[in-house]
Amino acid sequence: MSELFDFTLGLGDDALIAAQRLGEWTSRAPEMEEDIALANIALDQLGAARLLLTYAGELEGAGRDEDALAYLRGDREFRNCLLVELPNGDFGVTMAKLFLLAGYQLPLYTALSGCADERLAAIGAKARKESAYHLDHASLWVKRLGDGTEESHRRMQDAVDQVWPYTHELFTADPAAPVDPATLRADFDAVVSAVLDEATLTRPADGWAPGGGRDGVHTEHLSYLLAEMQVLHRAHPGARW
Amino acid sequence: MTDPRAAVAAVVDPEIRVVTIDELGILRSVDEDPGTGRVVVTITPTYTGCPAMDVIRADIRRALTAAGHPDAEVRTVYAPAWSTDWISEGGRAKLSAAGIAPPAPAARDGGVVALTLSVRCPRCGSPETEQVSRFGSTACKALWRCRSCSEPFDHLKAL
Numbered sequence: 001m002s003e004l005f006d007f008t009l010g011l012g013d014d015a016l017i018a019a020q021r022l023g024e025w026t027s028r029a030p031e032m033e034e035d036i037a038l039a040n041i042a043l044d045q046l047g048a049a050r051l052l053l054t055y056a057g058e059l060e061g062a063g064r065d066e067d068a069l070a071y072l073r074g075d076r077e078f079r080n081c082l083l084v085e086l087p088n089g090d091f092g093v094t095m096a097k098l099f100l101l102a103g104y105q106l107p108l109y110t111a112l113s114g115c116a117d118e119r120l121a122a123i124g125a126k127a128r129k130e131s132a133y134h135l136d137h138a139s140l141w142v143k144r145l146g147d148g149t150e151e152s153h154r155r156m157q158d159a160v161d162q163v164w165p166y167t168h169e170l171f172t173a174d175p176a177a178p179v180d181p182a183t184l185r186a187d188f189d190a191v192v193s194a195v196l197d198e199a200t201l202t203r204p205a206d207g208w209a210p211g212g213g214r215d216g217v218h219t220e221h222l223s224y225l226l227a228e229m230q231v232l233h234r235a236h237p238g239a240r241w
Numbered sequence: 242m243t244d245p246r247a248a249v250a251a252v253v254d255p256e257i258r259v260v261t262i263d264e265l266g267i268l269r270s271v272d273e274d275p276g277t278g279r280v281v282v283t284i285t286p287t288y289t290g291c292p293a294m295d296v297i298r299a300d301i302r303r304a305l306t307a308a309g310h311p312d313a314e315v316r317t318v319y320a321p322a323w324s325t326d327w328i329s330e331g332g333r334a335k336l337s338a339a340g341i342a343p344p345a346p347a348a349r350d351g352g353v354v355a356l357t358l359s360v361r362c363p364r365c366g367s368p369e370t371e372q373v374s375r376f377g378s379t380a381c382k383a384l385w386r387c388r389s390c391s392e393p394f395d396h397l398k399a400l
Contacts, residue, residue: 033373043292043380044289048289050290118320129400
């Protein structure tokens with residue numbers, strides 16, 4: 001039970017924190033169409049987060065619902081990967097983060113859709129369709145910026161270099177999980193290499209590999225994010241629309 | 242007291258008000274317990290984060306109460322995942338008449354959805370159209386523009 005709870009909570013937290021970060025772009029994106037796109041992708045992530053956290057709460061059996069898990073945990077209790085909590089940076093960094101996250105979530109949700117756990121299989125089958133759109137959207141931007149002007153190329157390469165170390169944590173082996181993340185690496189590598197090649201970008205060398213998110217050890221950025229996300233709920237416990 | 246199935250099937254989608262939840266394919270089943278009269282409605286969301294679900298649930302309860310079935314439960318299921326292929330022929334015609342280009346058949350393998358090369362303009366019928374934004378006014382739509390009549394229009398994305 002506990003193994004399945006940890007796994008489900010980790011994926012739910014990935015989606016929740018990604019949604020919160022993407023939501024920060026609302027009204028600030030470089031053009032109106034992109035503003036709408038980022039808000040839509042954030043909404044998809046939030047939808048997946050709600051399903052995963054609701055299920056995690058049921059697995060735990062301690063009476064915590066999606067709201068209790070989202071709003072009433074401190075940073076050390078979150079199990080999201082570090083990649084999603086990193087600041088948005090410039091638009092290139094945001095696209096690099098989204099591209100790498102979707103490159104992981106698409107094969108993950110696809111594998112989940114065929115796993116033995118019925119609830120996770122249903123969530124995977126639903127979320128993978130949305131992930132395919134996220135990956136496609138981010139890939140278009142990575143190519144456009146990478147194979148664009150000298151300045152856009154430089155900044156897109158900087159962005160990929162900056163967030164690349166945080167991808168290794170995503171594929172830490174966990175043979176007991178419904179889907180072992182280590183088995184997703186080949187799909188991720190194939191997609192990432194193809195897009196980076198077309199974008200005339202260089203795949204960064206593997207080296208430093210920060211981790212700890214799945215154990216609740218986060219960067220300093222997460223608690224600031226949580227403060228903003230949780231303040232209303234904590235100030236007015238039980239408030240409803 | 243009217244047929245609960247007919248009452249629920251007539252509920253309109255709160256974001257695309259020209260079609261019913263039945264025509265959109267998000268209404269999966271309506272079952273009435275012959276003994277207790279309790280009605281169980283099963284629906285499925287178009288997108289996981291669809292913000293209209295709460296309103297749809299409330300509208301279903303309201304419709305059932307008005308039809309003489311106050312004892313109702315609305316269940317939400319996620320499998321099988323909704324597909325735009327579930328939109329009825331009648332629903333597609335209504336979308337088109339309302340200026341929303343209906344979706345092409347969805348990709349089979351759940352992979353990247355292929356872009357349709359010619360989405361016809363729902364205003365003038367021209368195939369000379371272009372995508373402005375992959376994401377539109379709601380989660381299920383993309384924004385397109387017609388190069389013949391210059392009108393922008395919504396296109397329900399194949400999923």
